Amino acid sequence: MAKRDLNAAIIRQINGRKSIFSGWALLSVIGLFLACMVSWAAVAEVDEVTRGSGKIIPSQDLQKVQTMHGGMIKDMLVHEGQRVQRGDLLLVLDTTASQSEYNQLEQKKFALQAQIERLTAEIKGADLAFSPGLEQSAPAVTLTQQRLFEGRRSELASELAVLEQQKRQKIKEMSEAQSELDTATEGLVFSQSEISMIQPLVERGIEPKLSLIQLQRTHAELQGKQQTAKIRIERLNLALAEIAERFKTMHETFRKEALQELSKATAELAELEQSLPAYASKVERSEIRSPVDGIVNQILKTTIGGVAQPGESLVEIVPVDDDFLVEAHIKPADIGFLHPGQRVKVKLTAYDFARYGSLDGELSTIGADAIELPETKEPVYPVVVRVFSRLTDASGKPLDIVPGMIAEINILTGSKTVLNYFVEPVVKVKKNAFTES
Incomplete structure (x- = not known):
């Protein structure tokens, strides 16, 4: 009996020691866990954010x-x-009317260009050869100018041919007059010689005076013919000079007319080329x-x-482009720690955040003063966030983001430890505990 009681006492003593050991072990584990939690809370940081809501707006004006x-x-x-x-x-x-006007002006342009090339050839006295592009673009116009060129050249040639005929006639008459002059001059030499020979004989009575008179009459007639031939030659020289002047005048008149037409056509073409782009613009636009x-x-x-x-x-x-903006509103109580350049996370209510994630952005501007929301009259500060990233679907295709979509923004204003989140309320209560409001 005594032995049984002794065994029971020993067992109770052992169980008591186990119970004490288990309690201390549990307390140690809990203490270690709390120490680890406090250590983690003291070093682990979480982001501080300022929240706001707004909508997508275009980065460019409407x-x-x-x-x-x-x-x-x-x-x-x-x-x-x-x-x-x-x-x-x-x-x-x-563009029917505009196209018709443009075509008419273009044809007029081709006509002026062809006219200018024709007049240039007339002035230079060269053969007419149109530029290949013009002849290809406006064959009817170039054909008309070619015929006009040939007609004017033929008309000039006809007028010059008449003058040439007159010139040849005058030259022929000049040759005849010169021959008459030469004959009369030669006859005067012989006549004067005969008079010189017979006059002494008449004075001595050897020859009758009538012979001298006849010789003198012949001499006078030859002098008359000589004078007539000289006058005729002088007149023919004047006529030939006049014909030469008319030759020159015809060429100059032809060239002058071409120059005047060229000047006028060039001015018209310059004016047309200034107005033509406007008509082309009408067609293009x-x-x-x-x-x-x-x-x-x-x-x-x-x-x-x-x-x-x-x-x-x-x-x-x-406008919709890769760079768009979010216009949001922030409560006045949260505005103190905001400044341009802070990172922003943007969530679009149109797309599930858990599935598509958020957008990265940057705080761009902050309103200088608070405004009132029309619906609630609540004062808020307007801010603008510039968004840089895009949302994509499972295949990697960018999702459409259009102006007007509702957005929630989280502006990253800083970070603090988890422990600070628990300590700050206690410190705040302690500071305000014994103050009178």
């Missing part, structure tokens, strides 16, 4: 696509809400294209066949 020259709407190729790329065709204007990547926000002129006035806005496009 684009209103206008028509410079106006015209009738022929075809509308987009609809509201459609995404377009820079250079995409939005609508087409009817009949196709109204998007100036930016974006989304068609509103079609301001929808009637096919309607007339758009010069400068009238036809389509309104909201």
Whole structure:
């Protein structure tokens, strides 16, 4: 009996020691765990963020696509809400009238160019050879100018031929007059010799006086013929000089007329070439294209066949590019630690954050003063966040982000340890515990 009691006492003593050991072990584990937690809380940092909400806005101003020259709407190729790329065709204007005007002016331009080349050849006295491009672009025009060139040259040649005939006639008459002069001059020499020989004989009575008189009469007639021939030659020289002057005048008149026409045609061509681009622009600008990547926000002129006035806005496009902005509002209590350049995380309510993640951005601007929200009259500070990254789907394709999407922003203002989150409220309570409000 005594032995059994002794064994029982020993067992109770051992169990008591085990119980004490287990308690101390549990307390040690808990203490170690708490020490580890406190150590982790003292070094582990979490981001401090300032939250706000807003919406996506375009990084560029709203684009209103206008028509410079106006015209009738022929075809509308987009609809509201459609995404377009820079250079995409939005609508087409009817260019029938503009094209007709342009074609007429272009033909006039070809005609002036052909006329200038023809007049240049006339002035130089060269054969007419049109530039290959002109002859190919306007064969009818060059043919007309070629015929005009040949006609004017033929007319000049005919007039010159008449003068040439007159010149040859005068030269022939000059030859005859010169022959008469030579004959009369030679006859005078012989006549004078005969008079000199017979006059002494008449004075001595050897020859009758009538013989001398006859010789003197013949001599006088020869003198008359000589004088007549000289006068005729003088007149013929004047006539030939006049013909030569007329030759010169005809060439000069022909060249002068060509120069005057050339000057006028050159001036007309210069004026036409200044106005032609405007008509070409009317034709080219009949196709109204998007100036930016974006989304068609509103079609301001929808009637096919309607007339758009010069400068009238036809389509309104909201720009969409890789760099867009978030316009958000921050409570005045949270504005103190914000400054441009801080990193921002942007979540779009249109896309599940758990699936698609957030966007990276940077705080760009902060409003200088608070404003009131129209709905709640609550004062807020407007801020603008510039977003750099894009959201993608499972295949890596960028998701559409368009102006107007609701966004939540988290502005990273700093970081602090987990322990500070627990200590700060205690410190704040301690500081305010014995103060009177």
